[in-house]
Amino acid sequence: MPRTKSKSRSKPEDSSPVSGSLAAFQSHVFAWFATHKRDLPWRESQDPYRVWISEIMLQQTQVATVKEYFRRFTAEFPHVSDLAAAEEQQVLRLWEGLGYYRRARQLHAAAKEIVERYDGQFPQTVDQIQSLPGIGRYTAGAIASIAYGQKAPILEANTQRLFARLIGWDHVLSTSASQKRLWQFAEDLLPDHDVGIFNQALMEIGSLVCTPKSPNCSQCPLAVHCQAYQQGRQDEIPQPKKKIEFIPVTEIALVVRRKNEVLLRQCGQEERWAGLWDFPRFTVANEEELSGVAGQLQEASGIEASLGSHVTTIKHGVTKYRITLLCHEMTYQKGRLRPEAGPDGQPRVWQWRDASHLTDLPLSTTGRKLAKLV
DNA sequence: AATGCGGGGCA
DNA sequence: TGCCCAGCATT
Numbered sequence: 001m002p003r004t005k006s007k008s009r010s011k012p013e014d015s016s017p018v019s020g021s022l023a024a025f026q027s028h029v030f031a032w033f034a035t036h037k038r039d040l041p042w043r044e045s046q047d048p049y050r051v052w053i054s055e056i057m058l059q060q061t062q063v064a065t066v067k068e069y070f071r072r073f074t075a076e077f078p079h080v081s082d083l084a085a086a087e088e089q090q091v092l093r094l095w096e097g098l099g100y101y102r103r104a105r106q107l108h109a110a111a112k113e114i115v116e117r118y119d120g121q122f123p124q125t126v127d128q129i130q131s132l133p134g135i136g137r138y139t140a141g142a143i144a145s146i147a148y149g150q151k152a153p154i155l156e157a158n159t160q161r162l163f164a165r166l167i168g169w170d171h172v173l174s175t176s177a178s179q180k181r182l183w184q185f186a187e188d189l190l191p192d193h194d195v196g197i198f199n200q201a202l203m204e205i206g207s208l209v210c211t212p213k214s215p216n217c218s219q220c221p222l223a224v225h226c227q228a229y230q231q232g233r234q235d236e237i238p239q240p241k242k243k244i245e246f247i248p249v250t251e252i253a254l255v256v257r258r259k260n261e262v263l264l265r266q267c268g269q270e271e272r273w274a275g276l277w278d279f280p281r282f283t284v285a286n287e288e289e290l291s292g293v294a295g296q297l298q299e300a301s302g303i304e305a306s307l308g309s310h311v312t313t314i315k316h317g318v319t320k321y322r323i324t325l326l327c328h329e330m331t332y333q334k335g336r337l338r339p340e341a342g343p344d345g346q347p348r349v350w351q352w353r354d355a356s357h358l359t360d361l362p363l364s365t366t367g368r369k370l371a372k373l374v
Numbered sequence: 375a376a377t378g379c380g381g382g383g384c385a
Numbered sequence: 386t387g388c389c390c391a392g393c394a395t396t
Contacts, residue, residue, distance in 0.1 A: 058391040062383060065390085099380025102393080136393050156391045176375080203391055212389065213385080241388085272379070319379055365381065377396080383389085 017188035018166060018225040025225050026191045026198065032221035033201035036208065038063075041070050046196070048122035048147035049080045055139045056103050063207070069098055081120050083111040092275050092362035105275060106134030126152050137183075146196035153186035154199045155179075158206025164238040165210060168227030173238050246322045250286060252293055253279045253314075253325050253366070255374050256305045258332035261352040262374070263303060264361070268349065272318060277353075278367045279327075287326060297330070301350045302338035305330040311373060314366050327370055 016022045037043075040063065042054030053074060057066045073094050077083040083091070088108055095104035110132040114122060122143075123129050130140035141152040155163075160173055163182050171178050191198050209220045217229050228234045256263035256279075265280055267273040282296045290307065298304050308329035315324055337350045353361065358371045 055391065060379090060390055060392055061381080062390050064384095065382060097381070099382085100392085102379065106393085134393065138392060142391070154391080157389080158391065174375085200391090207391080243387090274379095317381080319377090375396100378394090379392105381390105385386105385388095 017185055019227060019230070020225050022189070025189070025222065028221040028225070029198060029201045029205070030194070033197065033204060037201075037204065038208075041067055041074075043200075046147050048143060050074055051143050051147040052122065052135075052139075053107070055142050056107050056134060057098065059103060059139070060100060061098060065098070069094070079120075080111050080114050080122065083108065084115040088275060089362060093360070096276070096362050096368065097365055101274060101276060103134055109133050110135070122147075124148060126150065142199065145199045149194070149196055151190050151192070151195050153183060153190060154203070155183050155186050156203065158203045158210070159186065160206075161212065161238055162202060162206040162210045162222075165215070165228035165234055166222065166226050168231060168233065168237065170233070170237050170239065174241070244320050246317070247320055248322050248324070250284050250324045250326065251281055252284050252290065253281050253327045253370060254293065254297060254305075254330050255279055255311060255327065255370065256297070256303065256330040256332060257355075258352060260355050262355045262358075263301065263332075264351055264353050265301070266349045266351070267364075273364045276362045276364050276367070278364045279370055281325075284326070287324070290326075290328070293328075294330075298335065300338075302335050303350075304333045304335045306333055311370070314369060316366055325366055327373075329374075 016025075018025045042050055054066065054070055057069055057073075076090075076094060077086060086108070088105065091104050091108045092101060095101060098104075113132060114120060118128075123132070124144075126140050126144045129135055129143050130137065135143075138154055138156050141154040144150040144152040145154065160182055163169070163185050164173060164178075167181075167185060169178065169181065173179070173182070189198075189202075205220070205222065209216050210222075215234050217223050217226070217234055220226070220229070223229045226234075228237045254263070263280060264277045266277050267275065269275070280297055280301065282293060282300075284290065284293065294305060294307060308331055311327040311329055313324065313326055315322070317323065337352070355374065363371060
């Protein structure tokens with residue numbers, strides 16, 4: 001029998017996914033992490049529930065921001081059954097300020113599914129994990145590897161950048177071809193042991209060393225394996241993302257008072273801040289266009305009120321919108337709240353709430369700022 | 375492949 | 386200011 005071609009090409013230096021040997025690469029990763037690992041609250045345990053909470057919170061959210069949220073959340077809900085039994089409003093209250101509130105509602109829904117379908121035991125296969133709401137390929141791989149030590153790859157912001165530089169990938173990263181290549185690379189890299197530690201180490205290197213701007217190549221444990229570094233192209237790779245075109249918007253928020261109550265609205269499932277409460281908000285053409293606001297309020301809620309003084313102006317961004325939010329007081333005149341179906345079958349989305357008890361409600365960040373002023 | 379979804383950290 | 390962040394779901 002003639003030797004096959006693949007057999008004759010199976011020298012280690014040919015099959016290694018990185019420049020240099022894979023074994024050396026892996027040991028460089030482990031050694032660096034052993035001395036540079038950060039102490040983070042979710043690294044104190046491998047409980048899949050806690051790993052899961054941290055991974056959801058960390059989606060598109062920086063480590064520094066998540067720390068306190070993670071502590072509060074897991075203190076309030078130590079076990080998946082505690083989360084499953086909670087009111088969604090309480091879950092959202094603990095999520096308030098983190099953003100991407102769909103994460104919190106999907107987390108809650110997944111907790112219920114784990115209790116009902118898996119008898120409270122967190123699922124153990126990648127496919128089962130990924131079938132839970134809010135869990136995609138990255139998060140499933142992270143949980144499977146970190147909590148269970150399974151040989152599952154991960155790819156997220158830090159490792160995308162790191163991998164692109166390691167293999168000198170000078171293409172736009174968001175295309176499906178790039179994603180396919182990078183996922184394959186992530187898989188080819190995996191060791192046969194301590195996969196969870198390995199994956200976390202790669203993210204940590206991406207985060208602390210292989211930074212977006214001015215990466216610290218001189219201190220990088222993987223420089224010897226890095227194509228971009230060897231070519232002096234670490235500042236060109238990865239290619240910059242497409243810039244977002246911001247759209248300026250002017251909105252008005254109304255603090256409608258009736259004795260010691262204020263008028264609030266709960267955001268519907270299909271809109272921004274779903275499930276959270278907010279002061280009545282309307283888009284206006286410009287900062288002078290306030291005359292129609294009373295009519296818009298009456299149209300939307302059934303309440304008639306007279307425009308009062310300007311409280312404050314809040315500038316904030318939501319996804320691609322740059323919002324200038326004009327906040328005005330109003331005084332209730334007459335009218336009753338229009339009955340309207342709420343997010344989860346609640347009788348209405350409009351409610352009068354005691355102004356001194358707004359701390360219990362989940363509010364949007366601008367809503368919270370405004371609530372503190374009034 | 376493109377879009378919606380938040381808010382804050384940081385140079 | 387602008388860029389970026391341990392992504393996911395939908396279209």
